[in-house]
Amino acid sequence: MFYEKNTAKQVEFVRCVRALIGEPIIVCKPWTDEEICRLKKAFKRQDERVRTRESYRDKKRTKKKADQIRAVIASLPDGYPYEQNPITGELVPFELDSDLYGEGYDVLAVLPSRINQAIKIGQKGWSASGKKFIAEISVCGRQFKLGRFDTAEDARAVYLWAKSVAVVLLAEAYKKHLLESDYLALMLVSGRVNG
Numbered sequence: 728m729f730y731e732k733n734t735a736k737q738v739e740f741v742r743c744v745r746a747l748i749g750e751p752i753i754v755c756k757p758w759t760d761e762e763i764c765r766l767k768k769a770f771k772r773q774d775e776r777v778r779t780r781e782s783y784r785d786k787k788r789t790k791k792k793a794d795q796i797r798a799v800i801a802s803l804p805d806g807y808p809y810e811q812n813p814i815t816g817e818l819v820p821f822e823l824d825s826d827l828y829g830e831g832y833d834v835l836a837v838l839p840s841r842i843n844q845a846i847k848i849g850q851k852g853w854s855a856s857g858k859k860f861i862a863e864i865s866v867c868g869r870q871f872k873l874g875r876f877d878t879a880e881d882a883r884a885v886y887l888w889a890k891s892v893a894v895v896l897l898a899e900a901y902k903k904h905l906l907e908s909d910y911l912a913l914m915l916v917s918g919r920v921n922g
Contacts, residue, residue, distance in 0.1 A: 740871060740889060744896050747867050751839065753904040754818060755806035762807050766796055769823050777825070795835065799823070802906055803837065810839050827912050836909040841867050842897045845890070846916055852886030853879060862886045866893045891917045 756762055770792050790798075809818040822843045827836040838846075845866065853862045853876075860882035862873035866889075873889055876882040898905070898913040905913075 736874070740873070741892060741896070743869075743871070744866050744893055745900075747869055748841070748896060748900045749813060751901055751904065752811040752813075753839075753901075754809050754811065755803070756809060756818075757806040758800055763796070763800070765820065766799060766807065767792075769820075770796065773823060773825060799835065799837065808837065808839075808904055810841075827909065827916065836912065837906060838909060839897075839901055839904075842894070842901060842913065845893050845897055846913070851883075852890065853882035855879070862889075864889045864893065 774792075808821045810821065811817070812819055819840060821837050821839050824836040824838050824843050824846070825834070827838070827846060828834040852864055853860050855861075856875070859875040859877065860879050861875055862882040862885040864871050864873060864886055871889065873885045874882075876885065894913060894917040898910055898917070902910055
């Protein structure tokens with residue numbers, strides 16, 4: 728199987744993803760009333776998404792939003808992190824993610840959007856093309872073709888391998904800008920993706 732071998736295609740994929748990620752530029756904005764208001768709006772948007780997601784139907788918020796906001800502020804004493812977009816130079820705030828820990832939306836991770844996109848659940852990663860199956864993945868906005876396979880299981884396995892690698896490379900690139908618990912959770916997610 729593709730992911731069990733050390734192939735030139737695998738090595739090239741890892742090199743391309745590393746180059747694509749680059750060295751992120753992170754700026755922390757101090758906690759001001761404006762920043763706290765932005766955080767409150769993020770929680771409000773999260774509540775709206777939760778109401779429409781099937782996977783959250785049976786989950787309830789057990790912590791008060793105000794307590795969660797205080798917890799985020801306490802965990803980020805230098806201010807809220809923003810990433811500088813390498814193309815536009817615009818500062819983009821990290822996102823609050825409720826999926827990383829799999830515990831509903833009581834436990835939140837503070838992640839750059841590139842990582843948040845990489846860990847999204849529900850992407851199939853392969854498609855049928857005649858009698859073959861094509862595996863592909865999108866990392867940081869770039870599409871990678873991973874190959875053509877005889878079975879859907881083989882295509883899926885290659886996609887999961889690539890997703891696991893992408894999560895690990897992103898987590899390593901952002902490690903010094905992530906909360907330790909979020910970094911460790913990403914390492915666990917990368918193992919579950921490929922396991």
